[in-house]
Amino acid sequence: MPLLQTTDLRRQYGNLPVLKGINLGIDAGEVVSIVGASGAGKTTLLQILGTLDRPDAGTLEIDGQNVFALNDRDLARFRNEKIGFVFQFNNLLPEFTALENVCLPAFIAGRDEKATRLRAESLLTTLNLAHRLNHFPSQMSGGEQQRTAVARALINEPAIVFADEPSGNLDSQNAEELHQLFFRLRDELGQTFIIVTHNEVLATLADRTITIRDGVVYG
Template sequence: MPLLQTTNIRRSYGNLPVLKGINLSIESGEVVSIVGASGAGKTTLLQILGTLDRPDSGDLQINGQNVFALNDRQLAKFRNEQIGFVFQFNNLLPEFTALENVCLPGFISGKEEQEVRERAEALLVTLGLQERLNHLPSQMSGGEQQRTAVARALINKPAIVFADEPSGNLDSRNAEELHQLFFRLRQELGQTFIIVTHNEMLAALADRTVTIRDGLLFN
């Protein structure tokens, strides 16, 4: 069974159909990029795949769970435990250190504090941030902030990580380092990534690239 599978996902805003029947299957350990013109519906699709929004119709299965059969509270718990997010703007909380930012989803899930802190520190060390554990976001470079955001996405050992233009706010050197990081994490952790990107280099690196056009997906 695929890790993620959609069946005929549709979403409209008023009279404007944005997604017109999306069928997508993702295997565990895949790195898949989603590309398309601005306004094609990439972010709408990512929000639905990441359970941040519900479709008008259609099904989404993640890890064998029909996620939209869950109520909002159950869905929030599922999202926290099974899904990680990396956004273009890292969304780190400015008043918290790198370590504290990474710990937050673990604390929300109710895990034991020491266990969460140890995993957060180990992830930050793995991502080359051992000298930045107690730094605030304002004391880190853009690349360091985004790697911290990646560590935060991984803290609960999610089944899948969704990344929305993850390198869009980085210079070319930091963008390339971030791209390579995704593939290292896939190799070392078996992590699955779905990445929405305008970056042609990142899209070309992925195992598979799908294009969204006129509300449909094309391989």
């Protein structure tokens, strides 16, 4: 059974249908890219797959859970524990250090503080940020900030990580390093990634590329 499975997902805004019956299965350990022209529905699809928005119709199962059968409170808990996010502009909190930013989702989940800090340190070290644990985002480069965001996405050992244009704000060298990082984490941790991107290199590197066109997926 796929780690993520959608059946006939539909979403429209007013009279405009954006998703027109999305049927999609993604296996554990896959790195999947989602591509398509601006306005094709990529962001809407990612928001629904990431449980940030609810569809008008259809179902989404993640790790065996029919997520939209949950009430808002239980869905928020599921999202925090099972899903990680990496955004184009990293969304790190400027008043917290790298270590504190990474720890936040685990603290929200009520996890043990000491164990959380140890895992955060381990993740940041794995991502070559051991020298940045106590630095604030403003004291880090763009690439370092984005790797910190990746560590934050991984802190709760999520079933799946969604990335929305993760290298869109990086120069070519940092973008390449970030791309390779996704595949290293897949190989070393068995992590699953779904990545919305306009970057053709990253899309080509993915195990599978899904194209969304006029609200329908191909691939």
